Amino acid sequence: MDIGIALPTMCRGYDRAATLDWCRLAEQGPVASISCGERMAFHNPEMWTTLAAAAAVTERVRIFANLSVLPAHPVALVAKQAATLDVLSAGRFTLGVGVGGRGDDYRSLDSGFERRHDRLDRAVAELRALWAGDLVVEGGAPIGPPCVRPGGPPVLAGALGPKSLARAARWADGVVAFSVGGVPGEIQWSADAARRAWTEAGRDSPRLVSGCFYTLGVAEPDTVLRDFTAEYLGFLGGEAAAGAAASMKTYDAETLHRTLDAAEAAGLDEFILVPGAAELGVLEETLELIASR
Template structure:
């Protein structure tokens, strides 16, 4: 089973340490969330820096809120990151759910799904080397992977499931335990088959974790509560935080049994000692 790490966002300068230590360990991917009206580091800029500090581990947005990004620039940035990383970049992408992110960009939150569909059509054209549009030629550089970097869609709505089959390579499911994620995975596979896509979609599950002394656990709880405060039910996410090696191994096993190709362990505390603790927990 491939197991990746979701990076904490409270100290951007520490992420180079996280990346180097994870690159030397057993982990498959480094994930980084995207928000605009929040104090997280911008993910594409940050992952470009981490690409230069690593040589093996994959780099992934988890997920990028594409509708608040300008499409032409996003096409160029993601292709550049794919090239800089030697094809190690995965574009996790979604519509977002925070109204303030859209207010800050002057966009209508209610049209974000339609905008994402339009963006995916444009991104695929640009990555294939076609002209951007009337009067605008191709936008380079060409991505490392023909046709563009791997694209995973995140979300829960039926529209997100359909986008996997229409535009994507797979699905990134977050904040649900295996018994509930199973239904989403099956829906993704059914949509993929119905669309006549060959093979199968890549399935990735994300779960929130923390391992360490009480102070580290409390740090993670505070950060998680602050991040999900906008939902009005942050306690639900805090209560779901996995805090012991046994529960983390159980979750990884559960996601594997429902067909996950990779499990992302999302860390909410800044202590990089968690990297070694998580590695030991997985092999315990």
């Protein structure tokens, strides 16, 4: 099983130096991918720009958009952004897409929140058509640049529930799930559910990716992780966010090894560690943990 690392873009203190340091150190291995996600109404930097920087300063690791809230954006724009990252990374790019769950992000983009699952289905089909050379405007030119890989980069669906997985099984190359606290039972359940959806759709097994929040290599890692979790999940409401934060345990090597063991036992292709602090010591200790497995 591959292990990827998310850039700490959702953490306070993330800046240019963190971008360069994390990317360059992760490039040395044994990390398999670098990723970050999208939020609009939050303090994080913009996802596509950040991933372009990561692609430019690396040569080996895969670059993963985890994930784009596709129904909130013009599809042609996302097609061009993804094709550009595919070129900048020389074919190392993977696109994760989903509907998201934060109305503020949609409103900040002047986009509707309704029927977003249907809109996602249609948008993925349009993405693939644009990458294949279909025209946006009759008589115009195709959206460029041409992707490195014929047909465009792999597309993974951010799907968890039975309905969203059944839809994803019609068009996705795989699934990217998430267990906030790295709970073994949640990891196994989501992997089984994805495989079941693909089987029912008459397709071969999907690429299976999951991840969790964690913190290592800082003082009082339990407090740091819980504060980070509470802030990130604040859109759920104070009580729900505080409850999730209080349950976090992935702030020491032993617990993280158990989570990674569970991900391997579930048959995942990749597990992504999402840090709760931007200090470089977090990544240094994480690389030691991965190398010890």
